[in-house]
Amino acid sequence: MIDDLDLGFDDAERGEKGRHRRGAVRKRNGGSGGGRGKTIFALLMALVLLGGIGGGAYVGFDRIRNHFVTPDYDGPGTGEALVEVKAGDTLTDIGNNLYDAGVVKSTKAFIEAADANSRSKNIQVGRYKVRKQMKAADVITLMLDPKSRVINGVTIPEGTISLNIYQILSKQTKIPVKDFQDAAKDPLKLGVPAFWFNREDGKKGPKSIEGFLYPSTYEIPPKATAEQILSMMVNEFLRVTQELNFVDRAQKERKISPYEALITASIAEAESVNAVDLPKVSRVIYNRVYAGKIGCKCLGIDSGINYYFRLQGKDPKDSDDLLQSEINDLKNPYNTHNVAGLPITPISNPGQAALKGALEPPPGDWIFFMTVDQKGTMGYGSNDADFRKLQKQMCDNKVLTGENCT
Numbered sequence: 001m002i003d004d005l006d007l008g009f010d011d012a013e014r015g016e017k018g019r020h021r022r023g024a025v026r027k028r029n030g031g032s033g034g035g036r037g038k039t040i041f042a043l044l045m046a047l048v049l050l051g052g053i054g055g056g057a058y059v060g061f062d063r064i065r066n067h068f069v070t071p072d073y074d075g076p077g078t079g080e081a082l083v084e085v086k087a088g089d090t091l092t093d094i095g096n097n098l099y100d101a102g103v104v105k106s107t108k109a110f111i112e113a114a115d116a117n118s119r120s121k122n123i124q125v126g127r128y129k130v131r132k133q134m135k136a137a138d139v140i141t142l143m144l145d146p147k148s149r150v151i152n153g154v155t156i157p158e159g160t161i162s163l164n165i166y167q168i169l170s171k172q173t174k175i176p177v178k179d180f181q182d183a184a185k186d187p188l189k190l191g192v193p194a195f196w197f198n199r200e201d202g203k204k205g206p207k208s209i210e211g212f213l214y215p216s217t218y219e220i221p222p223k224a225t226a227e228q229i230l231s232m233m234v235n236e237f238l239r240v241t242q243e244l245n246f247v248d249r250a251q252k253e254r255k256i257s258p259y260e261a262l263i264t265a266s267i268a269e270a271e272s273v274n275a276v277d278l279p280k281v282s283r284v285i286y287n288r289v290y291a292g293k294i295g296c297k298c299l300g301i302d303s304g305i306n307y308y309f310r311l312q313g314k315d316p317k318d319s320d321d322l323l324q325s326e327i328n329d330l331k332n333p334y335n336t337h338n339v340a341g342l343p344i345t346p347i348s349n350p351g352q353a354a355l356k357g358a359l360e361p362p363p364g365d366w367i368f369f370m371t372v373d374q375k376g377t378m379g380y381g382s383n384d385a386d387f388r389k390l391q392k393q394m395c396d397n398k399v400l401t402g403e404n405c406t
Contacts, residue, residue, distance in 0.1 A: 103130050112136070120144070159354075211266050370390045
């Protein structure tokens, strides 16, 4: 007869795991009183029925109480547990993870405690050191304490080249730079899909990891290997480009391969000081390489030369300090002064703004850009008159000196 009441004991014992989503939890106030009356009546009926069962009455009542009262631990907890909050996690996701780790008695208890604490929305992505069998409200308080976060994060700035990324990661993790260099030799093994290296411009180059190590802040898991860390960065690149619909848009809107669009983004990232210039620099690149705005379709960028210097273990140079022999060196595979088209690989690891700028360059007939002041402001031009005007600005602002300003 108890089964006929359909009290749903099984769900209660499982702690309501997975039954609530953020924003979908019913309000606890308001509504008619009929539901409450029916609940009390059902409880009384169950007690009457159970009254004749003798020794089993206490057990039966305990199961009924768990149906109507949210299961929750009473104390501060014991021992230790490590739980992770990931980007995009809902309250249910967090509660389920805590439940699985033995921290809270029910997901529902965590959700209700979060609803009751307005600061719960400030729980950050990361890993937390908590205790097992904790009262849900205490879990919220603990996770809001910065000291409970296990932080082993490292930030990779936009435009950082792979060799410098290895240095940053090595300093943070104590993993030798050579381990990262060895892991990076096979981008496909790190998760870069093979199609990303296809090109429509006929150029061939090495399968380089450059461009695929997405710049962001990463929390490095304990005991992670160099290969695992680089794979994590590749996965983030794939996630961001998927959000941007990068592959389809490069092919359909820009009429180029995704790899060529990625190379463009990497150049814009390397050449721009301010994010506002990223789309315009991409437009200049497209005008020079694809639109036939200049005869040789040469980019003529010094950042390519300096990228090759870095790969050779040499220091980069300011444009004013580059020798003509270095600018015109045909042995440099990143020479864009005498060789038409884009470089053979990306020359930096671009961020989201640069990737988006390569997809959405503004209309314009510019064929060159110049840094015209000490703040990194970029000027653009379409002809010789524009060039001379911008060059004067550079001289006036002491960006350019010497014989070019006489």
